[in-house]
Amino acid sequence: MRAWLAAPSATRMVGPGYTTESDADHQLSDGSPAAWFDVIVHSHDVTPARFREFERPSR
Numbered sequence: 001m002r003a004w005l006a007a008p009s010a011t012r013m014v015g016p017g018y019t020t021e022s023d024a025d026h027q028l029s030d031g032s033p034a035a036w037f038d039v040i041v042h043s044h045d046v047t048p049a050r051f052r053e054f055e056r057p058s059r
Helices: 002-006 020-026
Strands: 009-012 027-031
Touching: 020 027
Parallel strands: none
Antiparallel strands: 009 027
16 A cells, blocks of 8 residues: 555546546646545445535524
């Protein structure tokens, strides 16, 4: 794991602001996962984003 975190890598960050027209702006290279991220989480279960309902506290 340490070797993978320290190794040079390339990745693409896809988030809410991503569009195919701006793909080049979302490419990361010339670095390592350890340099780019504070936390990396791997999950086997991935689901679409959903809005959460919440109640505002009464005043």
